Amino acid sequence: MSRIALTRLEAGPQIQAVQPTQLYCWPQFLDGDECEQLVALTDAKVRPSELASPTADKAFRTSSSADLERRDHPLVGIVNQRIAGAMGIDPAWGEPIQAQRYQPGQEFKAHTDYFEPGSVEYEHHGGRRGQRSWTFMIYLNQDCEGGETEFVRLDKTFRPVTGMALIWNNLLTDGSVNPQTLHHAHKITVGVKHVITKWYRDRPY
Ligand SMILES: O=C(O)CCC(=O)C(=O)O
Numbered sequence: 490m491s492r493i494a495l496t497r498l499e500a501g502p503q504i505q506a507v508q509p510t511q512l513y514c515w516p517q518f519l520d521g522d523e524c525e526q527l528v529a530l531t532d533a534k535v536r537p538s539e540l541a542s543p544t545a546d547k548a549f550r551t552s553s554s555a556d557l558e559r560r561d562h563p564l565v566g567i568v569n570q571r572i573a574g575a576m577g578i579d580p581a582w583g584e585p586i587q588a589q590r591y592q593p594g595q596e597f598k599a600h601t602d603y604f605e606p607g608s609v610e611y612e613h614h615g616g617r618r619g620q621r622s623w624t625f626m627i628y629l630n631q632d633c634e635g636g637e638t639e640f641v642r643l644d645k646t647f648r649p650v651t652g653m654a655l656i657w658n659n660l661l662t663d664g665s666v667n668p669q670t671l672h673h674a675h676k677i678t679v680g681v682k683h684v685i686t687k688w689y690r691d692r693p694y
């Protein structure tokens with residue numbers, strides 16, 4: 490699967506990191522109108538974000554989240570298809586699109602998107618549904634300060650840019666997890682940051 494996705498991805502996005510980590514940035518994956526509509530859909534549905542893995546730190550992930558579904562708006566289906574087409578992955582392997590909203594002071598501290606193998610969270614969230622493989626994240630706005638996405642072990646930091654996608658594989662080509670994908674969504678200092686995230690599994694979800 491990694492190889493198929495890599496081939497398709499070479500058509501549009503810019504490579505940001507090379508083996509063993511596959512990390513891409515794709516400017517203007519969505520246009521400004523699409524982003525604005527997705528922000529409005531998110532604001533109408535948000536709830537406090539959840540954590541897959543337990544942590545004693547109550548300030549670890551302080552954002553809000555919303556699951557965006559096709560029945561919320563036809564644009565959700567269109568974006569789902571555009572992402573699946575770009576990735577060359579069967580849409581059945583994808584989780585529903587989830588939006589994240591960060592208000593001033595909110596962040597998601599350094600974490601990985603894969604489930605720790607052998608852990609309770611893996612049994613609960615992975616298990617039969619499979620491990621998380623690719624993350625396809627799109628910034629919906631840039632009129633904010635702070636909120637950078639930092640890949641702390643890769644020394645790569647991205648500022649939110651409206652419509653820009655960040656795409657990375659949380660796994661290595663042999664299917665094992667890649668700790669180099671550790672990332673931190675920095676605190677927002679001014680304004681509000683919105684993103685949408687699509688996670689793929691390593692088998693049909
Ligand atoms: O908001 C970001 O920049 C990153 C979000 C993220 O890492 C996640 O939702 O898993």
Ligand SMILES: [Fe+2]
Pocket residue numbers: 600601602672
């Ligand atoms: Fe993440």
